[in-house]
Amino acid sequence: MNSGHPPPDIEWCYEAVQGVSRTFALTVEALDEPMASQIGLGYLLCRVADTIEDAGHIPPDEQVSLLATYDAALDPDADGTMLDFRSAVDPWLPEPERSEDWRVVARAPTVWATFADQPADARAAIVPPVREMVDGMADFLSAHAATGGLRLADYAELDEYCHYAAGTVGMLITNLLTRDGVAQGRSETLYETAGSFARLLQLVNVAKDVHADFHEENNVYLPATWLAAENVEQEHVLADRNRDAVGRVVDRTATRARTFLDDAQSYLEAMPLSHGNTLAAWSVPYLLSVGTLRELRNRPGDALTETGVKVDREEVFAVMSVASDTGRDALGDLRTSIEREPFHLAVE
Numbered sequence: 001m002n003s004g005h006p007p008p009d010i011e012w013c014y015e016a017v018q019g020v021s022r023t024f025a026l027t028v029e030a031l032d033e034p035m036a037s038q039i040g041l042g043y044l045l046c047r048v049a050d051t052i053e054d055a056g057h058i059p060p061d062e063q064v065s066l067l068a069t070y071d072a073a074l075d076p077d078a079d080g081t082m083l084d085f086r087s088a089v090d091p092w093l094p095e096p097e098r099s100e101d102w103r104v105v106a107r108a109p110t111v112w113a114t115f116a117d118q119p120a121d122a123r124a125a126i127v128p129p130v131r132e133m134v135d136g137m138a139d140f141l142s143a144h145a146a147t148g149g150l151r152l153a154d155y156a157e158l159d160e161y162c163h164y165a166a167g168t169v170g171m172l173i174t175n176l177l178t179r180d181g182v183a184q185g186r187s188e189t190l191y192e193t194a195g196s197f198a199r200l201l202q203l204v205n206v207a208k209d210v211h212a213d214f215h216e217e218n219n220v221y222l223p224a225t226w227l228a229a230e231n232v233e234q235e236h237v238l239a240d241r242n243r244d245a246v247g248r249v250v251d252r253t254a255t256r257a258r259t260f261l262d263d264a265q266s267y268l269e270a271m272p273l274s275h276g277n278t279l280a281a282w283s284v285p286y287l288l289s290v291g292t293l294r295e296l297r298n299r300p301g302d303a304l305t306e307t308g309v310k311v312d313r314e315e316v317f318a319v320m321s322v323a324s325d326t327g328r329d330a331l332g333d334l335r336t337s338i339e340r341e342p343f344h345l346a347v348e
């Protein structure tokens with residue numbers, strides 16, 4: 001009998017990761033099995049929640065209800081299924097042109113069936129952080145329902161947002177890496193620094209994507225208090241007259257992100273290379289964040305334009321290449337070099 005549950009499809013899931021996240025596309029390519037599949041599937045489960053959270057066309061109370069239905073499908077002790085979620089989200093799937101993100105939402109039952117094929121210890125490492133992300137996003141949406149988009153009040157709220165949006169992903173990765181026991185000291189270092197690694201990446205995204213966040217998702221993550229200190233209201237974050245003032249808030253966000261670099265490096269230095277994990281997979285996003293922070297220092301105002309701030313493709317390739325055959329002891333020197341100038345120019 002056909003229950004309506006689709007079969008697993010790991011090939012499709014791999015392609016889906018390539019389509020939805022530049023960061024995880026590179027990371028999954030740089031990992032070996034089984035970590036590559038497990039990180040890819042864990043990320044897709046997070047991405048479904050993220051897409052619901054960012055959906056400007058769905059009213060906030062409906063977004064919260066969809067996240068609750070999704071959570072019930074993830075919860076091993078609840079009756080909900082991924083097909084229930086698929087039915088609930090069906091009326092909200094953009095037609096006829098679905099973006100990559102919405103294709104993943106539409107095929108959440110395929111992602112879930114593929115995930116169910118993973119060993120129990122991997123599933124147990126992944127599900128709790130994904131559910132924490134889903135619950136946290138629902139709380140944020142409820143708290144901001146009146147404005148229709150996120151308007152973060154102060155740095156404490158931005159920090160909490162970073163925890164739900166990225167810190168949970170850091171926990172997922174750390175749970176996978178430590179699942180069958182690593183020395184206690186090493187495990188402590190990883191759990192103590194994972195949140196900083198996640199904050200580094202998320203704050204760099206907040207600093208560089210102000211334009212896209214506002215235009216595409218109606219979200220302002222730059223804290224209202226930081227903007228108010230520059231006499232800017234969140235609704236006018238992209239007004240031409242505020243360009244220099246908001247540029248200083250972008251700069252302040254980037255400065256805060258830099259405070260997490262040392263911890264992120266400690267994470268990389270302590271990370272076990274078991275289960276198909278590789279140093280390159282995580283040193284690439286780390287080193288690219290250093291490059292993006294350099295660009296933000298040089299031109300913070302560009303974060304407010306459609307172009308945004310990012311490192312050149314040539315630098316991405318140069319960083320990927322060096323990361324693929326570099327040991328942990330070289331990370332500090334690479335960081336110093338990339339802080340100074342684009343890496344492809346340094347190695348020419």
Ligand SMILES: CC(C)=CCC/C(C)=C/CC/C(C)=C/COP(=O)(O)OP(=O)(O)O
Pocket residue numbers: 020021022023024165166167169170171173174193194195197198201202205267282285
């Ligand atoms: C311990 C450890 C390694 C912590 C880091 C956790 C981690 C990788 C969190 C994800 C953060 C993030 C901002 C991803 C990129 O955005 P995106 O996926 O939305 O897509 P983009 O790359 O296309 O912008």
